[in-house]
Amino acid sequence: MSTTIDTNLRDTARRAVDLAREHGATEASASAGRMREVEVQWRDGRLDKVSEATTRGLSLQLYVDGRYSSVSTSDLRPEALSRFIADSLSMTRALARDEHRRLPDAELYEGRASLDLVIEDPRQAELSxxxxxxxxxxxxxxxxxxxxxxxxxxxxxxFGDLFRESYRVTSNGFEGGSRSTQFVASAEVSVQDPDGRRPEESDSAFARFFEDLPAASALGRRAGERALGRIGSTKGESAVLPMAVDHKVSGRLVSMLLGSMSGASLQQKRSFLDGKLGEKVGSDWLDLTDEPHVKRGLGSRLFDGEGIASRTMPLFEQGVLRSYFIDSYYGRKLQWRPTTSSPSNLAWKLGPKARAGLLEDLREGILVTGFLGGNSSAVTGDFSLGVQGFRVRGGQLAEPISEMNISGNQLDLWKRLVAVGADPYPYSSARTPTLVFEGVQFAGR
Structure with missing residues (x-):
């Protein structure tokens, strides 16, 4: 498999940084990239839409005497690029100063792993x-x-597929590029309910390699079964019950949690996890790690968007908060050492049973298969989410339920986590398993 970076992209990024310095930038970084994306949509027995787009461009971060701007252009001709950078620097000089705006310290680039992440499928270019x-x-x-x-x-x-290539250069010594592919398949199904409603459901899959997608017929059938399973759904009675969350949708809860771990949230006092590093904020089952070097992983990377070398990073260990996502800008504001700007792939400490076994242990409760709207406060941790799914009786799926709501506080919810499945969802970088919580308040009839 070829992973050779396009020399034109490399040379463009280098030239842009050189031009920025020549025009008076104190520091600069440039990312040159190209992308090809193809999408096919099929509706009710016929081809509905085909689209193909190829783009090429350059993004620049300019630092001038404590002032900062981020700009981009698709005109990469040498004379146009020089003029664009000169104009952008003139604009940057008119902005307010921000002493925290600088490139990451060069030492943060060190220690980059030298391995093939296997995130480019050559078949993408050959698909007809x-x-x-x-x-x-x-x-x-x-x-x-x-x-x-x-x-x-x-x-x-x-069905869609995408190829992306980029090369990044900074004026303080970083250079690095990546090439990757991604494939996506999805099916949305609407059905007729005897009471006149028209429930809709879907299923989808994402993968770096075409061969890692499920068979089209199997994925489509799952979407059909999910939609047909909504027929006859009713609003269940209000109750405090155990809740299992299907691995396909449990990432919604995890994203609410991780969203409060960013440097911006912490510095601006908009995080309910502020000041809780080293404290137990969940049950022993809350045990996950950020793993950027997973082969074929949807979030895999050797460095983050700033060029900071990627490393395995524990997030929670038996419920204890171990890390935050801190980029270089908020690291300076907080006077903390940067970690990384955002999650890559999540790795969970898995339990011994998949969903079916967890439901048998649950006996009575609700399986959530979808979240419908709702909100979550990063400041307080309070949340309110619409849910749909199935009542669980005797460890088996019973009647479908909808138009119900769960509410509470995340610091309480994650302490109620009592089981984690052995079934991480393979089509997401979060790779969430089925999660089981005890004593959740459901609002319904």
């Missing part, structure tokens, strides 16, 4: 229009195959 359309068509066929009673009203499917 017929193959893309066939995948989208088979997604619909799979969805309709799940319907034995003629309840499906409409099926919309999609």
């Amino acid at each position: 229009a017929e193959e893309r359309q066939r995948f989208a068509r088979e997604l619909e066929e799979g969805a309709r195959a799940a319907d034995t009673k003629g309840a499906i009203l409409s099926v919309t499917t999609g």
Whole structure:
């Protein structure tokens, strides 16, 4: 597999940094990139849309005597680039000073791993229009195959693939590039409920390699089954019950938690996790790590968006908060050493059972298969979310439920985590397993 970076991108990024310094920038960084994206949409037995886009561009971060700006352009001709940078620096000089705006300290670039992350699939460049359309068509066929009673009203499917390449250069010594591919497949299904409603459901998958996607017919069938499973759903009774959250959607809860771990939230006093480093904020089952070097991982990287070398980083250990996501800017404001700007891949300490086994242990409760709107406060940790799913009775799925709501506080919720599945979701960088919480307040009838 070729992982050779386009020399044109490398040379463009280098030239842009040199030009910025020549025009008076104190420091500068440049990222040159190109991307090709193809998308096919299929709707109810026919091709609905085909799109293809190829883009190339340059983004620049300019630092001039304590002033900072971020600009971008798609005109990479030498004469146009020089003029663009000169004009951008003139604009930057008119901005307010911010003493914290500088490139990361060069020592943060050190220790970059030298390994192949295996995130580029050469087949992406070889896929034909017929193959893309066939995948989208088979997604619909799979969805309709799940319907034995003629309840499906409409099926919309999609298949897309993307190639991205970039090269970053900074004036204080960083250089690095990456090439990656990504494939996405999805199916959305609407059905007719006897009471006149038209429930909708979907399923999707993301992967770095085409071969890592599930079979189109299987993915489509799951989407059809999910939609058909919504027929006859009702609002359940209000109660305090155990809650299992399906691995496909449990990432919603995790994103609420991680969103309060950013440097911006902490510095601006908008985080309920502020000041809790080293404290126990969840149960022993809350045990996860940020792992940037997973082969074929959707979030894998050798360095982050600033060039800081990526390293494995514990986030929670048996419920104890171990790290925050701190970039160089907020690291200076907080006077903390930077870690990284954002999550890569999450790795969970998994339990011994997948969803079916967890539901057997649950006996009575609710399985959440989807979140519908809602909100969460990063400041207080209070949340309120609409949910849909199934009532669990005797360890088995029973009637579908919808139009219910859960509410509470995250610091309380994560202490109620009593089980983690053995089934990390493979089509997300969060790789969340099924999660089980005790004593959750459900609002319904």
